[in-house]
Amino acid sequence: MSSERIGTAVRQATDTKHVLIGSDVLAGSVAELFERSFGHAAAVVVADQTTYGVAGELVAQRLAGAGREMIEPHVFPGRPVLHADGENIEALVDSLAGHAAIPVAVGSGTVNDIVKRASHQTDRPYMCVVTAASVDGYTAFGAAITQDGYKHTLECPAPRAVLADVSVLSGAPAPMTAAGYADLLAKVTAGADWIVADALEVEAIDPTVWSLVQDPLREATARPAELRDGDAGALDGLIEGLIMSGLAMQAASSSRPASGAEHQFSHLWEMEGLGMDPDSDAPPLSHGFKVGLGTISSAALYERLLASDLTKLDIDALTGAWPSWEETERRVRAAHPTPGLGQAAVEQTKAKYVGADVLAQRLARLRERWPQLAERLQEQLSGAAQLRRQLAAAGCPTTPSEIGLDEGRLRSTYRRALMIRSRYTVLDLANETGLLDECVAELFHPGGFWSAEGVG
Numbered sequence: 001m002s003s004e005r006i007g008t009a010v011r012q013a014t015d016t017k018h019v020l021i022g023s024d025v026l027a028g029s030v031a032e033l034f035e036r037s038f039g040h041a042a043a044v045v046v047a048d049q050t051t052y053g054v055a056g057e058l059v060a061q062r063l064a065g066a067g068r069e070m071i072e073p074h075v076f077p078g079r080p081v082l083h084a085d086g087e088n089i090e091a092l093v094d095s096l097a098g099h100a101a102i103p104v105a106v107g108s109g110t111v112n113d114i115v116k117r118a119s120h121q122t123d124r125p126y127m128c129v130v131t132a133a134s135v136d137g138y139t140a141f142g143a144a145i146t147q148d149g150y151k152h153t154l155e156c157p158a159p160r161a162v163l164a165d166v167s168v169l170s171g172a173p174a175p176m177t178a179a180g181y182a183d184l185l186a187k188v189t190a191g192a193d194w195i196v197a198d199a200l201e202v203e204a205i206d207p208t209v210w211s212l213v214q215d216p217l218r219e220a221t222a223r224p225a226e227l228r229d230g231d232a233g234a235l236d237g238l239i240e241g242l243i244m245s246g247l248a249m250q251a252a253s254s255s256r257p258a259s260g261a262e263h264q265f266s267h268l269w270e271m272e273g274l275g276m277d278p279d280s281d282a283p284p285l286s287h288g289f290k291v292g293l294g295t296i297s298s299a300a301l302y303e304r305l306l307a308s309d310l311t312k313l314d315i316d317a318l319t320g321a322w323p324s325w326e327e328t329e330r331r332v333r334a335a336h337p338t339p340g341l342g343q344a345a346v347e348q349t350k351a352k353y354v355g356a357d358v359l360a361q362r363l364a365r366l367r368e369r370w371p372q373l374a375e376r377l378q379e380q381l382s383g384a385a386q387l388r389r390q391l392a393a394a395g396c397p398t399t400p401s402e403i404g405l406d407e408g409r410l411r412s413t414y415r416r417a418l419m420i421r422s423r424y425t426v427l428d429l430a431n432e433t434g435l436l437d438e439c440v441a442e443l444f445h446p447g448g449f450w451s452a453e454g455v456g
Contacts, residue, residue: 002216002240009212009244012251015125015158016139019247021240023232026129026165030059031066034104034127037161042101043127044071046092046115049078051107051131055168059106059129071101076111081284084113084145092118102126105159108176109135109287112159113143120156128159132172133180133239135287136258138162139246144287158250164239166232177227177235178395179288184241185221185390186262186291187213189298192380193260193425199373200362202424203256212248213257216241224394261301261425264417265294271341271420275404285403292396293403299384300449301414301426304439306377310370315363318434319356328353335416344420351422359432366433384449400450407444414440 047056105115220241227234275285336342418427430436
């Protein structure tokens, strides 16, 4: 861990005050970290059956051994598979209502999101003990919660203190570590999307926040094969990068520093239940694995756009063909017939919809700035094939069939995903320039990136 980097990020964060990453730090430091963060408050460990055995019981023992008042642990069942949803949050809220103890979330992303939201609803801070380097949401300011078939990021404070013991992380199932790698590598395309939004004056880049994510990114993602082999140094870099991403989201009060079109792909698939079988004891397809394929998909679209000369855009033709809001709403509802998802998609699309006059100004800006913007994007991005190789080396799926997608569903996602979030990304850039359908067709044509030849 780079103490200087983490220290800089914590100073920018709004909620997290202490972060400790290292090997064999759990047993010797968890009690001291809790006291430094919460004084003499009582504590309650929250985990599931698996993570309680991995680290939760030790956390409880060490806190109690230091003289801490302990409430009986809240341990979620191991089966069925635990989800961050309203039912589990309410169960924990009911449990926390009986005392004033500080929750200590011991687990991966799901446990953390449940505790994060429940702590917010019971008006208390909490601590997180990480058991897998699987997501960037540990230190994020919000919790990803599924309600009524739609995945929401509900606002709630991040943990006040985070402890990640690399020795514990090394024992996590390999697919969880691989998923974390995919979630971190996604910052390559997420960064490109922020560059586009900044250049078009949609959402300005905060240089300090940008550096928290992007400065350590290449180093943290440079060793996927070593990570797969369990190298402690590679794992240390991965968890640091994931935690830095969450701290950056705190500093920005937004997920923009860490999430772009690749997450829109993933969120759509998650809301439609991809890789989730309620009748199976197998864990659901991870968020990171879906994000990984979304990252490849986004990079492939960028490659097609970067092959175009956007200095020659016909602005009059594009604005003349631009649909009204009424027509746009009709298209969104047709693309998302599921009631809860459809209404949410309409609201998200409306939040970023612009009329023809504003579009004309934006396209004129794009046409003028395209040479410099294209150069900056080339510097930021890795090629889709390169990203695929990195993900494969880390043990991630890299083709649609590996996560249960057929060609038609992946192809339609390029248009449908842009409708579910108000964030401006490469999907909006391609749509507003009239090139989205053309670029996607090229990706699936014989010899294109997603053709049988390209995938092979």
